[in-house]
Amino acid sequence: MRVPVLATSPARLLRGRIVSFLRRPHGADDDGALVHHADGGLLIENGLITAMGPFAEVAAAAPAATPVTDHRPHLLMAGFIDPHLHFPQAQVLASWADQLLDWLNDHTFPAEQKFADLAHGQRIATAFYDALIAHGTTTAVAYCSSHPNSVRAYFGEAEARGMRMLGGKTMMDRNAPPALCDTAQSAYDDSKALMAEWHGRGRALYVITPRFAITSTPAQLEVAGALLAEHPDCHLQTHINENHNEITYTLDLYPGHADYLAVYERYGLLGRKTLLGHCIHMNDRELGVMRETGSVAVFCPTSNLFLGSGLFDKARLESHGVRTAIATDIGGGTSYSLLRTLDEGYKVLQLQRQRLHPYETFYWATRGNAESLSLEDRIGTLDAGTEADIIVLNPAATPEMALRVETARSLADELFILQTLGDDRAVVETYVAGVGMKGHAGFSGHRVARCHFR
Numbered sequence: 001m002r003v004p005v006l007a008t009s010p011a012r013l014l015r016g017r018i019v020s021f022l023r024r025p026h027g028a029d030d031d032g033a034l035v036h037h038a039d040g041g042l043l044i045e046n047g048l049i050t051a052m053g054p055f056a057e058v059a060a061a062a063p064a065a066t067p068v069t070d071h072r073p074h075l076l077m078a079g080f081i082d083p084h085l086h087f088p089q090a091q092v093l094a095s096w097a098d099q100l101l102d103w104l105n106d107h108t109f110p111a112e113q114k115f116a117d118l119a120h121g122q123r124i125a126t127a128f129y130d131a132l133i134a135h136g137t138t139t140a141v142a143y144c145s146s147h148p149n150s151v152r153a154y155f156g157e158a159e160a161r162g163m164r165m166l167g168g169k170t171m172m173d174r175n176a177p178p179a180l181c182d183t184a185q186s187a188y189d190d191s192k193a194l195m196a197e198w199h200g201r202g203r204a205l206y207v208i209t210p211r212f213a214i215t216s217t218p219a220q221l222e223v224a225g226a227l228l229a230e231h232p233d234c235h236l237q238t239h240i241n242e243n244h245n246e247i248t249y250t251l252d253l254y255p256g257h258a259d260y261l262a263v264y265e266r267y268g269l270l271g272r273k274t275l276l277g278h279c280i281h282m283n284d285r286e287l288g289v290m291r292e293t294g295s296v297a298v299f300c301p302t303s304n305l306f307l308g309s310g311l312f313d314k315a316r317l318e319s320h321g322v323r324t325a326i327a328t329d330i331g332g333g334t335s336y337s338l339l340r341t342l343d344e345g346y347k348v349l350q351l352q353r354q355r356l357h358p359y360e361t362f363y364w365a366t367r368g369n370a371e372s373l374s375l376e377d378r379i380g381t382l383d384a385g386t387e388a389d390i391i392v393l394n395p396a397a398t399p400e401m402a403l404r405v406e407t408a409r410s411l412a413d414e415l416f417i418l419q420t421l422g423d424d425r426a427v428v429e430t431y432v433a434g435v436g437m438k439g440h441a442g443f444s445g446h447r448v449a450r451c452h453f454r
C-alpha cells in the first residue's frame with residue numbers, strides 16, 4: 001500500500017509502559033540505569049519526542065486535544081538499532097554452505113551481482129524495509145553491493161519511509177567475480193558521488209565500506225583511508241577476524257603485517273566511527289589498538305553460529321576497553337530480529353561463562369548500539385529531543401509467552417521472556433519519526449511525513 005507523503009506530522013501522545021536506558025547497566029537489577037514509567041506518556045511533535053514521563057504529567061502539558069494512542073499494557077521502548085547487516089543478502093539468508101569463504105563464493109557473490117539492476121534493488125528494498133519494520137528495527141547500518149544503484153535503492157526506500165539509515169557502496173576490487181569488482185579509482189569516485197548524493201540528506205548517513213582486506217588491493221584500502229580522512233563525519237565499516245581461513249588468506253595477501261588489524265591500521269581505517277564486524281579471533285595487540293582508536297567491535301551471534309566462525313568474547317574485549325555493539329549480519333545471520341539476536345548472543349556468552357542480565361541486553365540493542373554509532377543524542381532512547389523511533393513490545397505475544405508471563409515477577413523477567421521467546425510477533429507497532437508503520441494493512445512502501453532532523 002502506498003500512501004501520499006504528508007506535509008506535516010501532527011502532535012500525538014503515546015501511552016504505555018515506558019522503558020528507556022540512561023546509561024549502561026552494571027549487573028543484575030541496576031534499576032538506576034533506566035527510566036521505567038508503569039503508566040508513561042510520550043509526546044511526539046514533528047517526528048521528535050518532545051516530552052517523556054508519567055502519562056498524566058505529559059498529557060497535562062500537551063497541546064489541547066492531542067490524540068492519544070493507548071498501548072497499555074505493552075512496553076514502549078526505543079526502536080532497535082542493527083549496526084551490521086547486508087542489504088543485498090536478503091535472498092542469501094538460509095543458504096546451505098560451508099564456512100565463510102565458500103559461503104561468499106557460492107551464494108553471496110552471485111546474489112550481489114543482481115544489484116547492478118536498480119529495479120531489482122528496489123524490489124528487494126521494499127521487502128527489506130518491511131522486514132526491518134516488522135521486527136522493530138528503526139535504524140540499521142548496511143553494506144550495499146558494489147553497484148551505486150544498490151545504494152540508490154537502499155537510501156531511496158529509507159527516505160520514502162522516513163527512516164534513519166546508514167550504509168554505503170561496498171568497495172571490492174579483487175578476489176570476486178568481475179561483475180562485482182570496481183577499481184581503487186572507481187570506488188573512490190563512486191563513493192564520493194554517493195556521499196554527495198545521500199550523506200545528510202534527510203536521515204541518511206553514508207558509510208565508507210571496504211568489504212574486507214581479501215577483496216581490496218592495497219591501493220583500494222589506501223583510497224578508503226583517504227575517503228575517511230576527507231570525510232571524518234562519515235562512518236567506516238569492514239570485517240575482521242571472523243574465520244581462520246580468512247585470517248590466513250589476509251596475511252598472505254598483506255605480508256609483513258603483525259596481524260589482521262595492522263592492515264587496517266596501516267591504511268588509516270580505524271577510529272571512533274569505525275565499525276569492525278565480528279572481531280572473534282583477536283590478539284591482545286589488536287585489542288589494544290581497538291581501544292586506543294575507539295573502534296567498535298560488532299558481535300553478530302546468529303551469523304557466527306550459522307557460519308561456524310567462533311565465539312565472540314565480550315568480557316575479554318571489554319576488559320581491554322573495546323567498545324562493542326550487537327547486530328544481525330543478515331544474510332550470514334539468520335534473523336532480522338534483534339530479539340532473536342539477543343537470545344543467540346546470550347547463549348554464545350553462556351558458553352563462555354558470561355551471563356548478561358536482560359537490562360544489559362536491551363540496553364545493547366537500543367542505547368548501546370546508538371552509542372557505538374555516536375548517535376545517542378538522536379536515537380536509541382525515549383529522551384525528549386530525540387527522534388521518535390519507538391517500538392511497542394508485547395511480552396505475552398504468543399500463547400507460550402502469555403503462559404510464562406503469568407509467573408513473571410519483575411520488568412527484568414518480562415524483558416528476558418521477550419528476548420528468549422519473542423520475535424516479530426512481539427512487536428505490536430513500530431513508529432518511525434512518530435508514524436506507526438506496522439499498524440497499516442500491507443505496510444509495504446508506507447510513506448511518512450518529513451520532519452525536522454539535525
Ligand SMILES: O=c1[nH]c(=O)c2nc[nH]c2[nH]1
Pocket residue numbers: 086100104108211212239242303329332
Ligand atoms: O559475515 C560476513 N558476511 C559478508 O558478506 C562478508 N564479506 C566479508 N566478510 C564477511 N562476513
Ligand SMILES: [Zn+2]
Pocket residue numbers: 084085086239277329332
Ligand atoms: Zn557482514
